[in-house]
Amino acid sequence: MERHFEKGLEQVKERLVWMGSLAERAVHQAVQAVLDSNAEIAQRVLDEENAINEMQIEIDEQVMKMLALQQLTAGDLRFMLGVARINSDLERIGDQAVNIAQSAQRVLRHPRVKPYVDLPRMSEIAEEMVRDSLNAVVHKDVELARRVLDRDDIVDSLRDQVFRELLTYMMENSAVVYPAFELILVAKNLERIADHATNIAEDVIYIVAGRDVRHPALDRR
Amino acid sequence: MERHFEKGLEQVKERLVWMGSLAERAVHQAVQAVLDSNAEIAQRVLDEENAINEMQIEIDEQVMKMLALQQLTAGDLRFMLGVARINSDLERIGDQAVNIAQSAQRVLRHPRVKPYVDLPRMSEIAEEMVRDSLNAVVHKDVELARRVLDRDDIVDSLRDQVFRELLTYMMENSAVVYPAFELILVAKNLERIADHATNIAEDVIYIVAGRDVRHPALDRR
Numbered sequence: 344m345e346r347h348f349e350k351g352l353e354q355v356k357e358r359l360v361w362m363g364s365l366a367e368r369a370v371h372q373a374v375q376a377v378l379d380s381n382a383e384i385a386q387r388v389l390d391e392e393n394a395i396n397e398m399q400i401e402i403d404e405q406v407m408k409m410l411a412l413q414q415l416t417a418g419d420l421r422f423m424l425g426v427a428r429i430n431s432d433l434e435r436i437g438d439q440a441v442n443i444a445q446s447a448q449r450v451l452r453h454p455r456v457k458p459y460v461d462l463p464r465m466s467e468i469a470e471e472m473v474r475d476s477l478n479a480v481v482h483k484d485v486e487l488a489r490r491v492l493d494r495d496d497i498v499d500s501l502r503d504q505v506f507r508e509l510l511t512y513m514m515e516n517s518a519v520v521y522p523a524f525e526l527i528l529v530a531k532n533l534e535r536i537a538d539h540a541t542n543i544a545e546d547v548i549y550i551v552a553g554r555d556v557r558h559p560a561l562d563r564r
Numbered sequence: 565m566e567r568h569f570e571k572g573l574e575q576v577k578e579r580l581v582w583m584g585s586l587a588e589r590a591v592h593q594a595v596q597a598v599l600d601s602n603a604e605i606a607q608r609v610l611d612e613e614n615a616i617n618e619m620q621i622e623i624d625e626q627v628m629k630m631l632a633l634q635q636l637t638a639g640d641l642r643f644m645l646g647v648a649r650i651n652s653d654l655e656r657i658g659d660q661a662v663n664i665a666q667s668a669q670r671v672l673r674h675p676r677v678k679p680y681v682d683l684p685r686m687s688e689i690a691e692e693m694v695r696d697s698l699n700a701v702v703h704k705d706v707e708l709a710r711r712v713l714d715r716d717d718i719v720d721s722l723r724d725q726v727f728r729e730l731l732t733y734m735m736e737n738s739a740v741v742y743p744a745f746e747l748i749l750v751a752k753n754l755e756r757i758a759d760h761a762t763n764i765a766e767d768v769i770y771i772v773a774g775r776d777v778r779h780p781a782l783d784r785r
């Protein structure tokens with residue numbers, strides 16, 4: 344039984360990493376489509392979404408099979424519950440990439456709002472967070488997970504900066520209200536992607552330390 | 565063992581419903597705080613967040629205990645995995661209520677953008693979706709879950725309408741750019757709450773029918 348579980352575990356980790364790399368790639372391409380006003384890349388993101396969704400179903404089925412094995416340890420159960428949640432977060436990162444790609448398609452119809460403020464930097468950090476959170480899962484690396492959590496504040500402050508700049512443009516020139524609004528939506532999507540990576544990192548700490556770090560204010564246990 | 569599981573199941577359902585009612589109340593109050601420019605209600609939402617977070621931890625611990633019971637059926641396992649995910653969604657609905665309450669605090673400092681377009685209607689439907697999705701969990705009611713899914717499109721089209729109206733205000737009068745922007749954020753939060761209710765409803769169908777409806781495009785199984 345134990346070897347059966349270990350083998351399943353390796354498979355699940357491998358699938359999660361693969362799914363994570365698809366999601367990260369989707370985010371990267373979607374933001375690229377916005378920055379370069381590239382309709383072709385935007386379409387590619389939409390076309391590739393199904394691969395992420397299929398992987399989610401596959402991983403969930405694998406989790407179900409593994410939970411049905413007898414005499415799992417508390418650590419094993421925690422890991423499997425964590426995987427079920429991480430799987431949802433990854434799929435939702437893919438959804439956000441789709442939203443960004445759709446924004447790219449709409450942005451194309453408007454005059455360019457330049458410069459593209461801090462969106463590229465925000466995207467870069469969010470992508471790194473996704474990648475690192477998955478690596479933290481695979482290597483059960485709590486330190487790496489904590490470094491993901493630290494970056495959530497950076498993304499939030501970049502988002503605030505992006506908002507401020509875009510709102511200033513809007514006030515100065517009402518002709519850019521629509522395209523600037525699309526970029527606000529993109530910043531919101533990137534914020535949400537960073538939130539999902541944060542959730543994944545919190546799950547890693549929960550899995551490894553058996554401790555819940557999701558609500559520091561409740562740290563009385 | 566079986567009675568042990570059944571008893572745990574009833575407890576978990578009861579906690580989920582309680583947590584759902586806290587989350588729904590938080591959303592309702594937060595939106596009220598925005599509509600009435602009421603700082604006191606906004607503060608109350610922030611103060612009450614911990615109750616939702618504590619409940620999340622409690623439910624997760626209960627799920628862990630129940631998964632450790634031997635010889636659960638595939639249906640039981642599916643239910644427990646579903647509960648773990650539903651629990652996360654409820655907690656994130658609470659987070660969104662907090663975001664709305666914070667928007668209410670910022671909106672207070674600006675002149676009122678009136679009328680408040682379709683935000684009240686959007687909020688009402690999102691709250692109903694949360695309530696119905698939880699009822700669908702408890703009664704394993706697939707029909708009710710499907711009615712939740714149907715309403716997600718209504719919320720999305722209300723959101724688009726809210727966006728259009730607010731962007732028009734912004735173009736007409738640059739003095740309202742900031743407060744109108746806060747209302748855009750509130751609409752985004754309500755959209756996200758409806759998304760979480762949709763996720764819960766999809767989990768109900770997964771739990772009951774053992775079938776994955778999350779990705780209709782993949783409906784080849």
